[in-house]
Amino acid sequence: MNLLRAIIAGLVVLLVLGSGALGQGEAPATATGTPKIVFAQPVHNFGELKPNDEVTHEFAFTNTGDAILEITKVQSTCGCTAVAPSKKLLAPGESSVIKITYHAGRSAGVSEKKILVYSNDPEQAESVLTIRAAIKTDLEFNPSYIRFDNIPVDAAAEASVFFMAKDPDAFKLTDLKADDPFLRCDWRRTDDGRFELKVAFVPEQVTADHRGYLNSTVRAKTNSESFPVIQLPVYIKFQEEFAVVPARLMMYGLKAGTEATRDVIVKSNKGVAFQITAVESSNPFVRAEVVRNGEAANVVKIVIDAKAPAGLCNATVTVRMGARHMAVPVRARIGDAAATPTPIGSAGDR
Structure with missing residues (x-):
């Protein structure tokens, strides 16, 4: 019986030691090495081109480091299109290309464009590629x-x-x-x-x-x-037949319980007399009244009612001239009646 117990105890010890060794063997390996991106020729000259010509070029590059190189983004400037490599992860020693399509402009002269290549190369996270061309035109x-x-x-x-x-x-x-x-x-x-x-x-x-x-x-x-x-x-x-001045009415620093008014001018861009046939407001606390009519420049009075509650009071005032109409946005901020009033302002008051 004692012999059996000794055998079982030995087996337990072996299992414990074996599991510890296995756990040590499964521990993740520490990453080593550094990727490095190297372009064979970072500058390419297309030479002479005609206006609106379209040409292509492939920039070859290699991962000369000893870790995986990742191309994260390729960004081109105006006038050319850059295509990211089909394979964005390159093992050490592996090579690929970035294809560039350049669209020549219509103006004569030397053109130069930049393409930015972003990677996980710690020493060169941003690589700059350059293309040049001389646009010749008659x-x-x-x-x-x-x-x-x-x-x-x-x-x-x-x-x-x-x-x-x-x-x-x-x-x-x-x-x-x-x-x-x-x-x-x-x-x-x-x-x-x-x-x-x-x-x-x-x-x-x-x-x-x-x-x-x-x-x-x-x-x-x-x-x-x-x-x-x-x-x-x-x-x-x-040109619009009519214009409103100011085009947007801003009324800030108003006091609750107090009526506030501002005038807007509705004028003919042709300088001819006309009639305002109707005015409407989308907010019951904002009224519009025609105070001058039948001239080349008429006046509409915008009234913020004394009963308007504190806070923002917004509306759209529509001024109608027969079949035509103009919309005037109104933005008002009304403070508490107990608060200290601040000066009343209107953007574009004239």
Whole structure:
């Protein structure tokens, strides 16, 4: 019996020692080594390009360290697109590439762009790649679009684009036209050797509901190798018939139990007399009253009622001129009647 107990005790001791050894064998190994990113050529020159050319290049790199290299982010600047490597985790000695697509601009000159590569390399967390190109063109023009901004819908307007050809005597432009009848185009050579493309807005030709904006395109063909086809976007924004001053009414430091008023001016941008036909408020504690009407600049009084509770009092006042209307946001802050009043202010008071 004593012999059996001794055998069992020995087995227990062996099991305990074995489990301890096993636990020590399963302990996680301490990470060692450092990743290192090295690019074969961090700068690439595309040489001479034509306007709007699209070219690609692959930047090769290697993990020369002795730990896993991780590419966390690739960021490009305007004018080029960078594609992160298909494999973002590279073992020591492993290589990959980052592909860059560059879109050349339309202006002549030297272009330089940067691409930023972020990794877990402790000595170089941010790597900078550089691409360069020389844009060569036989034709330049400025501006690259036409904008008519804040013009009356019934008033004619003109704008010009100037072209500078490498060989003015040989330069030709044909098939000049606009996509819409409310634009007319003309073309001439100036005394200083440039070419002027004049675009005119013809209000009588506007037939569609423009809703304040119109867009179109002027097109032409040239004998230029750089720009055989010209497409000039045209953006038109019409002036509103009426304006409100101030456009947003801010009333702060008001005192509860006290009526407060401010005036807003509703004017015709054409300088002609008109009638305000109605005024409305979205808040029962905010009233609107027409105090001057039938002129080129009329006056609407905004009233914050004395019964308005303390706190924020917001409303939208709608001023109607027949079928047209203007919205005036009103923002008021009303303090407790027992509090010390502060000066009343209105943003844009005139």
